[in-house]
Amino acid sequence: xxxxxxxxxxxxxxxxxxxxxxxxxxxxxxxxxxxxxxxxxxxxxxxxxxxxxxxxxxxxxxxxxxxxxxxxxxxxxxxxxxxxxxxxxxxxxxxxxxxxxxxxxxxxxxxxxxxxxxxxxxxxxxxxxxxxxxxxxxxxxxxxxxxxxxxxxxxxxxxxxxxxxxxxxxxxxxxxxxxxxxxxxxxxxxxxxxxxxxxxxxxxxxxxxxxxxxxxxxxxxxxxxxxxxxxxxxxxxxxxxxxxxxxxxxxxxxxxxxxxxxxxxxxxxxxxxxxxxxxxxxxxxxxx
Numbered sequence: 001x002x003x004x005x006x007x008x009x010x011x012x013x014x015x016x017x018x019x020x021x022x023x024x025x026x027x028x029x030x031x032x033x034x035x036x037x038x039x040x041x042x043x044x045x046x047x048x049x050x051x052x053x054x055x056x057x058x059x060x061x062x063x064x065x066x067x068x069x070x071x072x073x074x075x076x077x078x079x080x081x082x083x084x085x086x087x088x089x090x091x092x093x094x095x096x097x098x099x100x101x102x103x104x105x106x107x108x109x110x111x112x113x114x115x116x117x118x119x120x121x122x123x124x125x126x127x128x129x130x131x132x133x134x135x136x137x138x139x140x141x142x143x144x145x146x147x148x149x150x151x152x153x154x155x156x157x158x159x160x161x162x163x164x165x166x167x168x169x170x171x172x173x174x175x176x177x178x179x180x181x182x183x184x185x186x187x188x189x190x191x192x193x194x195x196x197x198x199x200x201x202x203x204x205x206x207x208x209x210x211x212x213x214x215x216x217x218x219x220x221x222x223x224x225x226x227x228x229x230x231x232x233x234x235x236x237x238x239x240x241x242x243x244x245x246x247x248x249x250x251x252x253x254x255x256x257x258x259x260x261x262x263x264x265x266x267x268x269x270x271x272x273x274x275x276x277x278x279x280x281x282x283x284x285x286x287x288x
Contacts, residue, residue, distance in 0.1 A: 175209025
């Protein structure tokens with residue numbers, strides 16, 4: 001299945017310029033439609049936890065301020081969207097067409113969890129920024145909802161403008177169903193890659209998972225893999241080996257499953273997903 005729709009949720013207080021540039025770049029590379037979706041928090045949520053004794057007038061003032069801030073931020077996002085359309089040569093359109101690089105902007109007020117989940121389920125891939133220290137809560141929430149609630153792949157982009165993506169791809173193959181979903185979702189990008197390398201790591205991959213099996217699968221899709229290896233990481237840190245592999249291949253995209261163990265386990269003990277999200281300076285194509 002081709003990637004025809006790309007979703008880019010906005011709404012964080014973080015400046016959206018880089019995020020939009022990366023989302024536009026991906027959509028242009030794929031000749032896809034980019035759906036830029038700005039979410040303003042519901043003003044009623046800003047007073048949900050106000051203590052007792054607060055007057056109705058104060059509550060109305062708080063809601064009014066929240067609404068004004070949301071409107072101002074939405075206007076800023078729309079201005080950035082139009083500037084990106086002009087810079088990238090995208091046609092503004094919200095009408096489905098057979099092909100071509102198009103983009104549309106929508107602004108809505110509501111709960112980010114519900115809105116991103118619903119919108120993301122009708123997108124072929126959602127582009128989200130990688131969380132950084134100091135970000136507001138929406139950045140992390142957007143990533144988690146896109147990964148865990150949409151059933152669709154997610155492209156996590158680093159906090160910088162990406163010039164290219166998907167020319168030199170590294171697949172971290174674990175044999176898990178999450179990894180299988182990531183590879184299947186990435187097929188349109190893999191078809192355009194100049195080189196693809198596939199690796200399985202002991203203590204990360206399932207016991208019988210082999211990179212050669214993935215190579216065979218992609219071969220049936222007419223996608224050649226330049227190199228593959230099953231790496232024994234006994235006595236070594238798996239995450240360090242993974243990053244050495246990305247550097248060795250000069251990768252500009254990594255494809256992998258996300259949270260193959262429970263989310264709680266990752267929060268407590270860490271894991272490959274957490275390590276890559278914290279350290280990767282290249283885009284990550286993930287699925288849960």
